[in-house]
Amino acid sequence: MTDPVRFKLSMSRRAVLAIGAVGAIAASFRPARANPMGGSDLTTTPYGGGTLPDGVRSRMIHGVNGLDVHILEAGYESPGRPLALLLHGFPDLAYGWRHLIPILADAGYHVVAPDQRGFGRTTGWVNGYEAPLGPFSLLNTTRDALALVSALGYRRTTMLVGHDFGSPVAAYCALVRPDVFPSVVLMSAPFPGPPAFPFNTADSEAAPVQPNIENQKLAAALAALDPPREYYQQYLSTRQANEDMSHPPQGLHAFLRAFFYVKSADWPGNKPHPLKGRTAADLAQMPTYYVMELGKTMSQTVAASQPSPAEIAACKWLTEPELGVYTEEYGRTGFQGALQAYRVFSDPELNAELRLYSGRTIDVPSLFIGGKSDWGTYAAPGALDLMTTKAATKMAGVELIDGAGHWIQQEQPARLGALLLAFIKEAGGVDHTNR
Numbered sequence: 001m002t003d004p005v006r007f008k009l010s011m012s013r014r015a016v017l018a019i020g021a022v023g024a025i026a027a028s029f030r031p032a033r034a035n036p037m038g039g040s041d042l043t044t045t046p047y048g049g050g051t052l053p054d055g056v057r058s059r060m061i062h063g064v065n066g067l068d069v070h071i072l073e074a075g076y077e078s079p080g081r082p083l084a085l086l087l088h089g090f091p092d093l094a095y096g097w098r099h100l101i102p103i104l105a106d107a108g109y110h111v112v113a114p115d116q117r118g119f120g121r122t123t124g125w126v127n128g129y130e131a132p133l134g135p136f137s138l139l140n141t142t143r144d145a146l147a148l149v150s151a152l153g154y155r156r157t158t159m160l161v162g163h164d165f166g167s168p169v170a171a172y173c174a175l176v177r178p179d180v181f182p183s184v185v186l187m188s189a190p191f192p193g194p195p196a197f198p199f200n201t202a203d204s205e206a207a208p209v210q211p212n213i214e215n216q217k218l219a220a221a222l223a224a225l226d227p228p229r230e231y232y233q234q235y236l237s238t239r240q241a242n243e244d245m246s247h248p249p250q251g252l253h254a255f256l257r258a259f260f261y262v263k264s265a266d267w268p269g270n271k272p273h274p275l276k277g278r279t280a281a282d283l284a285q286m287p288t289y290y291v292m293e294l295g296k297t298m299s300q301t302v303a304a305s306q307p308s309p310a311e312i313a314a315c316k317w318l319t320e321p322e323l324g325v326y327t328e329e330y331g332r333t334g335f336q337g338a339l340q341a342y343r344v345f346s347d348p349e350l351n352a353e354l355r356l357y358s359g360r361t362i363d364v365p366s367l368f369i370g371g372k373s374d375w376g377t378y379a380a381p382g383a384l385d386l387m388t389t390k391a392a393t394k395m396a397g398v399e400l401i402d403g404a405g406h407w408i409q410q411e412q413p414a415r416l417g418a419l420l421l422a423f424i425k426e427a428g429g430v431d432h433t434n435r
Contacts, residue, residue: 047072047121048095051322053102060121061114065140065147070094070121071114075105082158086113087145089164089188090338091245091259092407093120095325096163099317099413107421109159112152116166117144118337120329127337129239136340137350142172146180156180159424163187163409164376165341171391174362183365183427185420188376188406190368190383193391194357215346221280228294229284235292237343242336248299250306253327258302260318262289264405265373267305272374275381286375317410362392365427369419371404371411396423 047058052072061069072094075081084104086097094113104111115122118136125135134140149157160181162170167189174184175194215234222229235241248255261267275282283291288301312320344350368387370377377384377400388395399419404412 048098048325049321049328051098051319051325053098055105056098056101058121061148061151064151065144066135067117067122067124067144069114069144069148069151070123071112071148072097072101073110073112074101075108075110078110081108081110083149083152083154083156084109084111084159085145085149085157085161086111086409087160087162087166087169088113088116088119089162089166090341091256091326091330091335092164093326093329095120095322095329096407097409098322100409100417103413103417104159104420107417110152112148114144114148116169117141118340120333125337127333129242129336131336131340133340133344133347133350136337136344137347137353138168138172138344139176139353141169142176145169145173146177149180156182159183159185159420161185161187161420164189164406167191171362172357174364174366175357175360178362178364181364183424184362185367185369185423186387187369187408188371188374190377190380190387191362191391192380192383192386194354194360195351196358197355218278218280218283222283222291223294225280225284229280230292230294231283232290232292232298233342233345235298236339237346241298241339242334244297244299246330246334248297248303250299250303252331253323254306255299255302256326256330257312257323258306259289259298260323260407261307261311261315262287262302262305263374264317264407265371265403265411266307266311266315267373267405269305270373270375270405272372272378274378274384278381282381286379290375290379317407361390363394365394365396365423366392367396367419367423368398369408369416370398370400371406371408372400372402373405374408376406396426 047070052058053074056072056074057076058070058072061071086094086100088094088096094115097111097113101111101113117125117140126132149155156179160170160173160183162168162173162184164187167186168191170181170184171186171191172194173181219231219234222231245255246252250258263270269287275285288296288304289298292298292301307315368384384398388398401408401412401415401419404415408416
């Protein structure tokens with residue numbers, strides 16, 4: 001038998017070079033594990049700049065539906081704990097759950113918050129406006145969540161929470177795989193149900209109006225207002241949005257500070273209320289960060305509400321070092337991966353894909369939580385009513401947390417944690433047999 005050590009030492013230089021070339025070619029076909037914008041591998045770089053709470057760790061999970069997923073987790077030390085999966089929105093990160101994670105871990109959960117596809121340190125996605133949108137579709141991000149649960153060694157979650165863009169992802173998790181996601185909490189973005197096929201139209205001569213035509217009519221009506229307006233999702237779907245937000249005149253840190261501030265309960269201009277319908281006049285009642293002045297960028301829009309130094313110093317839920325984590329992450333990746341979600345919402349083919357679930361409802365225990373100062377609850381007129389009366393058949397209720405705007409898990413984590421734990425207890429969800 002040949003000595004394997006001697007064999008390795010006796011390999012020719014040509015063979016070594018050939019193997020290296022093959023490895024280089026193979027690597028060129030693999031998703032990068034580094035910064036999507038280029039640069040050094042960050043999978044081993046310390047995360048959070050010392051701002052993570054005690055007991056919360058950062059790590060990478062490889063091979064998750066084509067991704068290497070960055071997660072924050074706590075409660076991992078003890079095997080057999082029930083799994084709580086927390087899905088963030090835009091422009092948030094797993095880091096946005098940092099105040100809530102220890103609360104749930106102290107209650108006995110293994111708590112996992114991933115950077116979703118297109119965000120943060122999760123890699124394996126293609127960065128760029130021209131990138132195919134299919135990988136960012138709601139059904140594929142649902143597969144991301146399902147694959148992560150499996151990679152962690154669980155058969156199902158006990159707690160699933162989705163905030164903002166994470167809310168429709170969590171909704172489809174519960175709608176498509178109730179066996180894996182036996183309860184769901186939706187935050188800030190009500191789920192009106194999957195898009196439906198036109199019903200009882202066989203004898204109608206008129207063709208039903210397509211959603212994209214309705215969106216075009218709404219955009220024209222908003223542009224006709226005085227002053228002309230533009231719905232924020234329309235702006236965020238444009239090619240220039242990433243550049244505008246990644247390199248704002250005031251600097252990225254100041255832009256993010258204003259964006260988080262203006263959508264929080266700290267900003268006195270947030271006095272949300274239900275809107276009668278999805279008309280230009282109704283939508284124009286919302287602040288300009290939702291219905292923007294046509295021609296203005298998002299950075300210009302929020303700059304008008306830049307908090308004072310005293311207001312920044314008083315913000316305990318998002319300190320300057322904590323905001324620095326967001327500045328570092330988005331300074332490295334840009335926003336395009338995160339912005340793909342808004343383009344997905346208006347893509348005809350990807351919406352047609354969702355009609356596979358036309359008429360299907362969420363039939364597991366569910367709860368909606370919003371902030372009393374968050375316009376997100378009403379930004380899609382009628383969605384809240386559709387969710388509570390039709391889309392979710394076991395809706396435990398709607399909870400609006402006082403002292404919270406859009407960033408509920410950061411602004412009021414203790415109150416949110418209490419609501420989540422009470423809901424799961426009522427739903428009978430805590431058991432230790434799900435691993």
